[in-house]
Amino acid sequence: MSDTETRPLRADALRNRQRLLDAARAAFAEHGTDASLEDVARRAGVGIGTLYRHFPHRDDLVEALVRGGVDGLGTLSEQLAAEDGDRLDALHTWLQALVRHALAFRGLAEQLVTAAGSDNRLGTACHDTEAAGQVLFARAQAAGLVRPDATIEDAIDLATSIAWVVERSGRDDPNHLLTLTLDGLRPPLTPTQPRRGNEGGRHQGR
Amino acid sequence: MSDTETRPLRADALRNRQRLLDAARAAFAEHGTDASLEDVARRAGVGIGTLYRHFPHRDDLVEALVRGGVDGLGTLSEQLAAEDGDRLDALHTWLQALVRHALAFRGLAEQLVTAAGSDNRLGTACHDTEAAGQVLFARAQAAGLVRPDATIEDAIDLATSIAWVVERSGRDDPNHLLTLTLDGLRPPLTPTQPRRGNEGGRHQGR
DNA sequence: ACCTGAACACCGTTCAAGT
């Protein structure tokens, strides 16, 4: 929480930084988060050293690109907490958004899991995400809608790993696996009143 | 199902093959499945070309090292199907073994998910694993113990992704997440008769 | 203060030459 990157950049440096971000976004979209950094610099029309000056680690580049999404997850959590619908549905909705977020770039889920708990910018982003989710998680758990031996870390790890397996297996629908995970593999115990929306729900994939 | 590697190897070739496997096992144990292949060849005291002759793709090396485990999952499935205990417990036990299996080497879960559905040796191993699991899965589903819109692919993908996130996050207990996934995040609906063993079950990790 | 790009170390994969 001290002064990170607070000093203003020189005009050309700022321009380069922006070009690098644009180039990285394009490269990540094509090749995933392990795109060649030399290629990123090339696309940005900038020396490789400039890339490293602005983003010493690949993590930092990733973090800059997903910052907006992380903040979005924060405001979404606030919105959902403000409404007073079903607390479990709110958690479910937020976790869906998290999965979507982790699928923004190929390789992102892996970056997120690896960075979680690290003391760097991307680690902070993960921490922020967890804090946002914790609000909804605690609410649902306090209402007895979530088993007491589960934690927000569990939920986030499960959601992230679902994003990962969807990304890697080429499945089409992440929500199917997420619903299974939230409700469990067991069938609804009260057939006349099913647990939650299995709307459509064929699935298949790969 | 045609003749793959059926012809006998020359004595020196067989020896080299074995040395490569031993070296790979050691290298994978140290650095995960993306260990340097040059390093593997070096450890085996063999030229890099010899490694590629025996194992044209990294996958093939991985497959050879996990073959035993895959067969083990097959026989475990047969054993569990022979006993007639709770069919859901049998599935759970088998999925636990699958998670353990996918944690044999760092990076293995990723190799498995990537290879699944591919037309190569490791893809076949995945296919064999799925077939083994399908027996237990179908039994449990037929008994109404597993929701009808879930498939063995879902279960295997979830188990594999749990192995992955445990490996990457440094969690200590894969079974906690697996239990959450099988039972769902919800608390037991009948508090007086809990769903299944939450034995101990603190957890924490990372 | 910032940028450049050569330099270094490392790796995957192929293939001509050997035995």
Next chain:
DNA sequence: ACCTGAACACCGTTCAAGT
């Protein structure tokens, strides 16, 4: 039939030299 290792292409990262 099998093995070797040089060769090629590619990449991440650093750092001395520039402006």
